[in-house]
Amino acid sequence: MRILLVQPKVSAEPAYPLALAAIVPLLAAEGHEVAGLDLVFDSEDDLMERVRSGGVEWVGATVLHHNTDDVMPWMRALRTLKGVRTFIAGALPTIDPLGALARTGADFAIVGPPELTVPRMVGAPDPGTVPGVVNERNPSIEWPKHIPLDALPLPDRTVFPVDQYSYAMRSTALPYAQVYTSRGCYRSCSYCPVPALRPDRFDPRTPTQVVDEWEDLVVNHGVNSIHVEDDSFLADKHRVHAICTELIRRNLRVNWELVNGIRVDQVDRLILNRMAEAGCKRIVYSVEHLNPPAYPGIGHTITATQSAVEWARNAGMRVGGYFIVGMPGIGLPQTLISVRLSLTLGLDDANWVPFYETPGSGYAGAGTTIDTAAISRSAAIRIAKAAHLAFFSQPASFGRLASEMVATPATLPAMVGKAVELLRAGGPVPMRDTP
Ligand code: SF4
Numbered sequence: 177m178r179i180l181l182v183q184p185k186v187s188a189e190p191a192y193p194l195a196l197a198a199i200v201p202l203l204a205a206e207g208h209e210v211a212g213l214d215l216v217f218d219s220e221d222d223l224m225e226r227v228r229s230g231g232v233e234w235v236g237a238t239v240l241h242h243n244t245d246d247v248m249p250w251m252r253a254l255r256t257l258k259g260v261r262t263f264i265a266g267a268l269p270t271i272d273p274l275g276a277l278a279r280t281g282a283d284f285a286i287v288g289p290p291e292l293t294v295p296r297m298v299g300a301p302d303p304g305t306v307p308g309v310v311n312e313r314n315p316s317i318e319w320p321k322h323i324p325l326d327a328l329p330l331p332d333r334t335v336f337p338v339d340q341y342s343y344a345m346r347s348t349a350l351p352y353a354q355v356y357t358s359r360g361c362y363r364s365c366s367y368c369p370v371p372a373l374r375p376d377r378f379d380p381r382t383p384t385q386v387v388d389e390w391e392d393l394v395v396n397h398g399v400n401s402i403h404v405e406d407d408s409f410l411a412d413k414h415r416v417h418a419i420c421t422e423l424i425r426r427n428l429r430v431n432w433e434l435v436n437g438i439r440v441d442q443v444d445r446l447i448l449n450r451m452a453e454a455g456c457k458r459i460v461y462s463v464e465h466l467n468p469p470a471y472p473g474i475g476h477t478i479t480a481t482q483s484a485v486e487w488a489r490n491a492g493m494r495v496g497g498y499f500i501v502g503m504p505g506i507g508l509p510q511t512l513i514s515v516r517l518s519l520t521l522g523l524d525d526a527n528w529v530p531f532y533e534t535p536g537s538g539y540a541g542a543g544t545t546i547d548t549a550a551i552s553r554s555a556a557i558r559i560a561k562a563a564h565l566a567f568f569s570q571p572a573s574f575g576r577l578a579s580e581m582v583a584t585p586a587t588l589p590a591m592v593g594k595a596v597e598l599l600r601a602g603g604p605v606p607m608r609d610t611p
Pocket residue numbers: 360361362363364365368369370371407408439
């Protein structure tokens with residue numbers, strides 16, 4: 177079969193299509209011919225031309241709940257081409273496969289991890305009957321049998337060339353590459369879709385596999401920094417310690433950065449020092465909401481957060497934080513206290529994200545059903561914009577951003593595009609491509 181994997185445009189920032197790359201090795205092992213196309217770099221006309229002229233039989237894409245409107249026109253157009261079948265995978269099809277089919281016009285939706293399901297589906301006489309595949313004729317939702325991540329091959333890095341995605345984000349070194357070393361998490365935070373996306377909970381790769389992948393990126397792709405995108409990298413500190421030991425044993429000299437949010441209660445001085453010794457140069461905490469010491473509740477206290485920031489900084493890391501503005505149950509006074517406290521942390525990078533009801537999270541649908549005292553979305557956007565403005569008006573934050581832009585001109589186009597999006601949306605555009 178000839179299969180084209182497509183990453184729809186999510187934001188101005190090119191993000192490595194990890195979910196699609198993870199499907200490639202098992203498709204290739206079964207003799208399928210796999211190509212990739214990313215709508216950040218190519219147009220929809222290019223996509224249609226590629227399908228028409230290349231004898232493509234299957235087109236697959238990852239879909240998020242906020243880009244289905246962009247996907248539907250070309251997905252529907254593909255349906256009119258004789259002999260072409262389409263599938264969607266990722267966060268939205270996993271959480272709401274029938275809704276995802278209706279909103280994109282695809283033929284088949286993949287529920288759960290796609291690595292084994294997609295090869296089975298494209299080889300099946302009746303693809304809709306394969307466990308993990310949903311379509312209009314087979315609407316029952318059956319999760320495929322759980323296969324541990326460490327039993328699956330590492331993502332392919334050739335169908336989507338690494339260097340195309342290596343100069344878009346702020347990074348401690350360039351070029352960088354995005355990776356994941358585990359999926360899932362042991363916790364169930366109310367604002368997070370991960371527990372619904374990963375019912376089998378924390379699912380790690382072994383330390384050897386992790387370091388094998390990083391070594392390949394360094395040696396064969398010239399990568400100087402690894403951006404770890406795990407749901408919960410520090411869910412198992414013993415594994416993280418073993419990864420550090422393996423990096424040191426192999427003398428693998430590469431920066432690595434935890435960019436996807438670490439809870440402040442997952443770190444301590446010892447593990448941060450060990451991580452720094454093994455090359456970890458940056459940590460971003462998912463603080464979400466800050467409370468004074470006497471107010472336990474959603475998020476973290478300022479004292480616990482200050483300690484986590486100080487330990488990481490003393491270990492030599494650059495430290496960032498993510499904050500959610502406008503969560504249900506948190507009114508205006510607590511929101512303003514959280515923003516004020518967050519600005520006192522002296523972070524190197526900070527993002528305030530207006531709350532949105534992520535499908536699959538415990539708060540999906542909550543904005544209109546609970547707690548009328550919580551602030552409105554428009555107020556949350558205004559507060560998030562004001563927080564970014566206050567952060568970048570601090571001389572240290574602005575100076576750091578300006579000097580990085582001068583030092584790494586290759587990142588400028590994507591960063592300007594991202595800044596425009598950030599100003600429009602009031603915070604980062606969510607872009608999780610579920611691997
Ligand atoms: S927010 Fe983080 S810690 Fe909480 S459930 Fe999601 S991945 Fe786990």
